[in-house]
Structure formats: structure tokens, C-alpha cells
Amino acid sequence: MERGLRILSAFSGDRAVLGIADLARAVGLNKSTTYRYVATLTKLEYIRQDPETKKYFLGPRVVDLGFAAIDSMELTKVAGPLLQALADETGYTVSMGLCDGPDVVYVDRRRSGRRSSLTMDLNLHVGSRLPAYCTSMGKVLLAYKDPATLRQILDRTDMARRGPKTITNREQLLAALAKVRQSSVAVNDEELAPGLRSFAAPVRDRSGEVVAAVNIAVHLTVAPATVDALAGRLEPALRRTAAEISRRLGHRPQP
Structure with missing residues (x-):
């Protein structure tokens, strides 16, 4: 490389x-x-x-990389303070990721300065990659791909079992992605690693395209509540933050 x-x-x-x-x-x-x-x-x-x-x-791919880098810098500049505010409000680690083929690439990651005892460290940092199919941000980003692009990505994905509840069946994953499109929130319930849960919401640009995802990650050792209970506590702030980042990128929801 x-x-x-x-x-x-x-x-x-x-x-x-x-x-x-x-x-x-x-x-x-x-x-x-x-x-x-x-x-x-x-x-x-x-x-x-x-x-x-x-x-x-x-060649043209270098031009695409240049524009992607510019877009990523603008995105993190807009989102950074809002991500930190969400981490401070909830006390949990907050991240933002972009889609790169079958992977999620972390472009920002914030820890709470208010309740550091609830933060978690999976040795992830800006530039880290994780498989999209078994992460909450990945499922958000996959859910809004057009069918042909999604099919190409899944053809390149090894849906190996990584956690106790990893979705390893393609049809089951497609059904889960359909639910994400309905609710606009993705849940990772021990699909990536034992004890790890996360919730993610989409970030849209001025055209309405989903360009990134924001998530809140928690662990059973510090938040032993049910998934539904955690969702009730965390999703409102998560949705609000993703919507505000989208608004600052120029997105205006249709009435």
C-alpha cells in the first residue's frame, strides 16, 4: 500500500x-x-x-478520492461538535462512519468527558474499518444502497459469525435492512462481539442521499438493560443529532 x-x-x-x-x-x-x-x-x-x-x-479514481476526502473533511467539521455533545449527553462512545464497499470506515469517534466510566474502547480510531453487515452503522449505510449496488457489496461480503447473534444468512440480513429503512435506526445486538450493542441513524446531504451514519455504542457490562430499554433512552438523542448534522449539510426533509 x-x-x-x-x-x-x-x-x-x-x-x-x-x-x-x-x-x-x-x-x-x-x-x-x-x-x-x-x-x-x-x-x-x-x-x-x-x-x-x-x-x-x-486516472478517475484519484479524482473520486480527492472529492471524497474533501467531503469527509467537511462532514467531520460540521459533525464534530454535535457528536461530542451527544457523547457528553449520553455518557457513551459516539462514532461516525462512511461506507467503503463492504466496510464501514470510522471518520470520527468521541468519548464523553462527563461520564467516562461508561465509555468503552474497542481499540477503534479514525480510519478503523469494520464489516458493514454486522455493525449498526454498516446496516444503516447498506440499507439505503440501491438494489444493484447492495447486491454487489453482499457478493463481496463474507458473512462469518463474529458475535453470538451475528446475522449470517443473506435473506435475514436483507429483511433486517428493510426494517432499518422503515424505522431509520439500526440496532447491533451482540452481532459484532459478545456484550456489544450499538444504535445508528443515517446522515443525509442536501440531495437526501445517506452519506454517513452516527452510532452510540454500549456494553452489557455498563448497561445491562434490555435492547428496547436502551433504545428508549438513547434513540431520541441519536435521531436528533443525526437530523441536525443532516440539516447543517443542507438536507431539508420533505413535508
Whole structure:
């Protein structure tokens, strides 16, 4: 991964088109090793090759990554204070994630400064990834995908058992996602790990598209209540926070 990023970084405004020899010198690798990385990056459309000169230039996926990075920075800038307020209000750890294929990528994570005894640490941080199918944020993000995209994602998903209540059957997962669309909240009840529960709600942009999810994570050791009891306590604040982030992103619900 590091070498691939070094190759991408070799392209710049005055060096937008490079050959294998140029790239090899720029990243300090021999030509054969450089070519293997370039071939992979070309296949993934991060770079492209001019059929006549045989030289390379950045491809459309890099542009997509750039826009995604800008969107992510804007999203976390808007959401950060609201996520911290939700963590302080509830006393639990609050996170925000984006969808990247079959994974959820954490882009923000906040712990309460008021009731730290209730926070939990699963060794997650900004940039961490978890499988979408067995997480509350993942189920929110999957639930609002169009059917064709969802099918492609699930085709790439190994629905292995990770917790005592993991949904490992595709039809059961689809039924659970339908419930998420109806209620606008996803629940993870020990599907990722024993004792872990979380509740997630969608964040929408000005077009109404679901672009992120916000969750509150709790553990049975600090909150031994039933799922319904926890939902009654946590969902109103969770929904309010997700709605306010969406509003600040320009979303206006239809009357």
C-alpha cells in the first residue's frame, strides 16, 4: 500500500505524465517492481496509460478520492461538535462512519468527558474499518444502497459469525435492512462481539442521499438493560443529532 501511494504521489502539476523509468526513479524502486505496482494501479483505474506514448497519468479514481476526502473533511467539521455533545449527553462512545464497499470506515469517534466510566474502547480510531453487515452503522449505510449496488457489496461480503447473534444468512440480513429503512435506526445486538450493542441513524446531504451514519455504542457490562430499554433512552438523542448534522449539510426533509 505504501509503495502504491508513493507512486501516486510522484505525479504532480509539472510531472503529470510519467514513464516507468521516471516512476522508478521517483519512488526508489527497480523498473520491474515499479511495473507490478503500476499494473495494479492501472487495473484499479487509479492511473491510466497513454496507448501511444506508453506513459502514465492519474486516472478517475484519484479524482473520486480527492472529492471524497474533501467531503469527509467537511462532514467531520460540521459533525464534530454535535457528536461530542451527544457523547457528553449520553455518557457513551459516539462514532461516525462512511461506507467503503463492504466496510464501514470510522471518520470520527468521541468519548464523553462527563461520564467516562461508561465509555468503552474497542481499540477503534479514525480510519478503523469494520464489516458493514454486522455493525449498526454498516446496516444503516447498506440499507439505503440501491438494489444493484447492495447486491454487489453482499457478493463481496463474507458473512462469518463474529458475535453470538451475528446475522449470517443473506435473506435475514436483507429483511433486517428493510426494517432499518422503515424505522431509520439500526440496532447491533451482540452481532459484532459478545456484550456489544450499538444504535445508528443515517446522515443525509442536501440531495437526501445517506452519506454517513452516527452510532452510540454500549456494553452489557455498563448497561445491562434490555435492547428496547436502551433504545428508549438513547434513540431520541441519536435521531436528533443525526437530523441536525443532516440539516447543517443542507438536507431539508420533505413535508
